[in-house]
Amino acid sequence: MLDFLKENVEIVQIAASLTTTFVWLVYLHIFLSGYIQQRRSSILINRGGGQDMKARCLVSNMGAQPAYLLDVLASLDRGEEVDVASVVDREELRKEELEQPTNVTGQGPIPSGGYVDIGTFEDVARRAGHSADESDLKDRCLKLVAVCATNQANHVVAAVREFDLVPGGEGVRLAPRKLEARQIRSRRLRKKITSMLERLERNDGNAEIGAEFARL
Numbered sequence: 019m020l021d022f023l024k025e026n027v028e029i030v031q032i033a034a035s036l037t038t039t040f041v042w043l044v045y046l047h048i049f050l051s052g053y054i055q056q057r058r059s060s061i062l063i064n065r066g067g068g069q070d071m072k073a074r075c076l077v078s079n080m081g082a083q084p085a086y087l088l089d090v091l092a093s094l095d096r097g098e099e100v101d102v103a104s105v106v107d108r109e110e111l112r113k114e115e116l117e118q119p120t121n122v123t124g125q126g127p128i129p130s131g132g133y134v135d136i137g138t139f140e141d142v143a144r145r146a147g148h149s150a151d152e153s154d155l156k157d158r159c160l161k162l163v164a165v166c167a168t169n170q171a172n173h174v175v176a177a178v179r180e181f182d183l184v185p186g187g188e189g190v191r192l193a194p195r196k197l198e199a200r201q202i203r204s205r206r207l208r209k210k211i212t213s214m215l216e217r218l219e220r221n222d223g224n225a226e227i228g229a230e231f232a233r234l
Contacts, residue, residue, distance in 0.1 A: 059085060059168050061177035063199045064133075069191050071140040071155065071183075077124070077164045078133040085128050085166040088174060089215060090136055092146045093161045093231055094183075100228035104218060105145040105162075108137055128166070139181075139192060155190050158183045163234060164199070165211055176202040176211050178234055207234065 060080040065073040079085045090106040106124045124136040136142065142162075143155060160181045165174050177199035181192045202208060211234070214227050 058203075059083070059166070059175045060201060061085065061164050061166055061175065061199060062133075063162050063164055063177060063179040065139065065181075065192055065194070066135075070186070070189050071143065071192070072138050073192060075136050075139055075142050075162070076133045077128070077136060079128040079130060079166070081168065082130055083169055084130060085168045085175070087125055087128055087134055088165045088167055090124065090142075091163040091165065091214070091218075091231065092142055093228065094143060094146055094155070094158050095161075095232075100232045101147060101224065102214070102218065102227050102231045103146040105142045106136060107145070108141070109145055155183050156185055160192075161231070163202075163211070163231070165215065173205070173208040174212055174215075175208065178202060202234065210234075 058081065062076075062078040062080055064076045064078060066076050067074050075090075077087060077090060087106065089104050091102055092105045093100045093102050095101075108122050108124070124134045126134070128134055137145075139160070143160070160183060161178070162180075163176055163178050165176045167174055179199040180195045182195060183190045184193050185191070202211065210230060214230060217227055218224075
């Protein structure tokens with residue numbers, strides 16, 4: 019064995035160098051993967067305080083860095099033409115009745131691990147242009163898209179969650195289609211959401227926006 023090593027010392031040194039390099043590359047990959055995962059944004063859309071329309075709609079920031087909630091978009095449909103509305107502002111509150119006028123909106127910074135309460139799901143449905151009559155809400159799908167800005171992203175980041183409004187007890191029950199909100203990190207989709215926000219500000223082409231919103 020020693021004779022073999024002496025005769026092939028250069029090959030052994032090259033093999034040892036390659037092995038060391040491979041090990042360091044594996045460590046580098048693990049470190050970068052952990053760093054990227056830690057820096058990645060994570061937005062949750064949850065219900066709190068019940069399962070009916072009186073439950074609170076909570077937007078949480080589970081990323082490692084603060085996020086600024088720009089808007090929450092909503093649609094309520096049965097499969098026909100989709101109307102999209104901004105529901106982040108608490109339009110049902112009167113500014114003169116608030117101690118702080120800024121409480122009239124859910125827009126603002128969300129610290130890591132923090133959340134924003136944008137009102138009850140009943141309020142959200144009303145802001146989206148629908149009556150609070152639960153008979154009108156049954157068998158609809160409520161789709162919410164929370165849009166945030168972060169330091170890590172060149173564009174906005176967003177999350178999508180859908181709730182089926184199904185008959186339950188004496189009213190309507192919120193049945194989420196998936197356990198967690200789906201994160202939108204695709205550059206193409208983030209640009210599309212930015213464009214949708216800009217057009218909603220101008221009240222420009224709601225039908226086209228609805229079609230794009232349905233495909234998110």
